[in-house]
Amino acid sequence: MNMKMLDRAKIYRTALRLGAVAYSSGMLGEALLGWKLDPRVTLLSELAARDREHRRLFQVLDLGAGSLFVTAGMTQRKNGPKRLGTWLEVFGAATIGDALSPLDFPISHEHLRPGHAQKQWTPSISHTMHYVTTTVAGVAAAGICLEHWKIQRSGQDSDSLAARILRTCAGPAVGVLLLSETLTVVFPKLLPGVVQRVQTLAFSALCLDLASLDGAKPRN
Helix, strand or coil: CHHHHHHHHHHHHHHHHHHHHHCCCHHHHHHHHHHCCCCCCCCCCHHHCCCCCCCHHHHHHHHHHHHHHHHHHHHHHCCCCCHHHHHHHHHHHHHHHHHCCCCCCCCCCCHHCCCCCCCCCCCHHHHHHHHHHHHHHHHHHHHHHHHHHHHCCCCCCEEEEEEEEHHHHHHHHHHHHEEEEEEEHHHHCCCCCHHHHHHHHHHHHHHHHHHHCCCCCCCC
16 A cells, blocks of 8 residues: 555545544534523524524534545545445535525424514525435435445454444444434424434444544454
8 A cells, every 4th residue: 555545544534533523513512502492302403593693603513524524535435435435425515515505493493483473484595405405414324324334344353242243233223313313303202303413423423433444454
């Protein structure tokens, strides 16, 4: 492996790790600001809605995370599984799209909807587009989970049995959380905010593990 390939691998791992941290750091920012909206039902994208006081903070975090995922995908495509690189690029681009197409209001709080008193409201283009970018990000995240599941099968010689089991279950578990998040949005009593935050942390942890699997020595 030449120096150029080593540099690409290092960029990939660093970008993926920083992207994973940035992607889940919105929860820390939310806590530091004092949970202006109930985190049990509020989705993370609602924190960057147009009417939110600190929306720029959450937009910047998503822009940073998305850019890092795109960077990771671009370097991975040149030096590893192309499908993984593609999914990382799509996920990063969709995350950037989320940040650039904010919701008009926190959708889990109907009383904050514009024109709520008059029962009249026409969603903006960005509000509508947000649903598209979020759907694309969800599909890409599922693709990343699938690629993690495929890559982890080679494992490392130093892996313990517990580590192998955990890695084997990680991708499917995050996939189940993604599906669960969709169901909770339809049924708010299932606490969509809690489910999404757990899913976000789990996905970030999976990406951190994906970075550590890069260049791992396969089991014989």
